[in-house]
Amino acid sequence: MAATLLPDPLWDLVEPLLPILPRRPQGGRPRVCDRACLTGIVFVLRSGIPWQMLPQELGCGSGMTCWRRLRDWQLAGVWDLIHFALLDWLARSDQIDWSRAVVDSCSIRAVHGGDRTGPNPTDRAKCGSKRHLICDGRGVPLAVRLTGANRNDSREALALVDAIPPLHSARGRPRRRPDCVLGDRGYDAAAIRRGLQARRIVPWLAMRRTEHGSGLGRWRWVVERTFAWLNQFRRLRVRYEKRADIHEAFLSLGCALICWQSLRKTWTTG
Numbered sequence: 001m002a003a004t005l006l007p008d009p010l011w012d013l014v015e016p017l018l019p020i021l022p023r024r025p026q027g028g029r030p031r032v033c034d035r036a037c038l039t040g041i042v043f044v045l046r047s048g049i050p051w052q053m054l055p056q057e058l059g060c061g062s063g064m065t066c067w068r069r070l071r072d073w074q075l076a077g078v079w080d081l082i083h084f085a086l087l088d089w090l091a092r093s094d095q096i097d098w099s100r101a102v103v104d105s106c107s108i109r110a111v112h113g114g115d116r117t118g119p120n121p122t123d124r125a126k127c128g129s130k131r132h133l134i135c136d137g138r139g140v141p142l143a144v145r146l147t148g149a150n151r152n153d154s155r156e157a158l159a160l161v162d163a164i165p166p167l168h169s170a171r172g173r174p175r176r177r178p179d180c181v182l183g184d185r186g187y188d189a190a191a192i193r194r195g196l197q198a199r200r201i202v203p204w205l206a207m208r209r210t211e212h213g214s215g216l217g218r219w220r221w222v223v224e225r226t227f228a229w230l231n232q233f234r235r236l237r238v239r240y241e242k243r244a245d246i247h248e249a250f251l252s253l254g255c256a257l258i259c260w261q262s263l264r265k266t267w268t269t270g
Contacts, residue, residue, distance in 0.1 A: 005042045009267075010260055011035055013089070017081050018073070032061035032069075040066035042257075045250055048234025067246075074245050079252035083141075084165045086259035090140060091167035091175075093266050097137030100204070101164075101178035102223040103157055103187060105132045107149045114242035118148025129239050131230075131251065132156040134164065136178065139222035139229075140262055141255040146248050153186035158195045180204045182216055230254050 018034050040060030044051060051063030060066055073079060090096055107130045110117040120128035128149035135141050143163035145156055161181065166174035180202035183192075188208045196203040206216055231237050233254045241247040 005046070006035065006039045009264070011038075013085060013260075014038065014082055017078060017085060019076050019078065032065050034069070036060045037066050037069040041070050041253070045233050045235045045253055045257075048237070070249050071246060074249035079249050079256070083252050083256040083259065086256050086263060087140070087142065087165065088167050089263050090259060090266070091169050093263070094170055095138070095262060095266050096140060096142075096167060096169075098175060098178050100137045100180045100182055100219060101134050101142065101161075102137070102220050103132070103134045103153075103160055103181060103183045104220070104223040104227070105130050105153050105156070105186075106227045107131075108237065108239055110149075110239040112240065112242045114239075115244040116146050116148055117239075118150035120149035123149075129244075129247070131227075132160055133223060133226060134160040134181075135223050135226050137219065137222065138262070139226045141226055141230075141258055144251055144255055146244060146251060153183075154189045154192055157181075157183065157187050157189075157192045161196070161199065161201065177201055182220055184216070184220065226258065229258050233257075 015034070021031075036059055040054055040058060040063070043049075043058060043060070044054060044063070044066065051067050054060060054063040054066060087096070107120050107122055107128050109120070109123060110127045110129050113127050117127050117129050119125035130147050130149045130151055132145040132147065132151075132153065133141060134143050143160050143165075145160060145163065147156060161177075164176045164178075166176040168174050177199060178201060181196055181204065183205045185206045185208045187205045193203040193205065204216065230251075233250070235250050236254055239247050241250075
């Protein structure tokens with residue numbers, strides 16, 4: 001099972017990105033290896049079980065050990081780095097569709113509250129968080145942000161575009177700007193249109209107070225599919241973490257694993 005959760009090709013990509021800790025004096029309990037901890041973290045992400053129920057048969061150490069490694073790597077920026085590295089590999093394989101990008105958001109319940117939560121207007125004002133996502137024309141997640149559930153979508157649109165990292169293609173300069181950005185009526189604001197045009201991006205946003213049937217659904221469906229992919233990781237269906245950085249770590253890892261699936265298909269078909 002451990003090989004299924006963290007196959008060798010993925011580990012070969014991730015291992016150089018992990019921080020190297022200085023040697024400690026001899027004595028004490030030996031440190032659980034990074035690959036075992038990462039396997040345990042992926043298992044919790046996929047299964048959604050509590051940390052204390054992590055099966056010892058996996059050989060990943062205790063749940064608290066994996067939680068500490070998740071926290072420390074989030075503090076070191078490892079999860080965002082892994083996501084960026086896999087995106088860069090996709091770009092080098094010409095698997096990023098820069099012709100358009102799609103923005104959208106999805107609200108989830110935050111059981112224990114915490115930072116970056118707020119009353120969810122779609123869930124009887126219960127405490128929740130909102131994920132703001134931008135993906136390319138194929139549904140590859142380019143950037144994700146976590147806010148309270150009461151955060152307006154339009155206030156995160158430009159921040160999402162700016163959060164796209166510069167990616168190297170097979171030729172030419174690194175690129176981080178799509179040709180156009182698609183969004184639903186929640187992003188219909190003059191400030192967003194001006195901001196996108198200032199970044200030399202064509203705003204393709206549905207307009208408010210108009211009849212339904214803008215025709216953007218034929219391209220916007222990919223972001224809904226990406227949200228469905230994220231919800232396949234059971235730990236992401238509901239926010240159980242009171243600390244926002246822990247949930248953001250899971251969210252970045254989920255995006256990275258989606259990128260890995262796309263990259264693996266590219267290598268298989270290539």
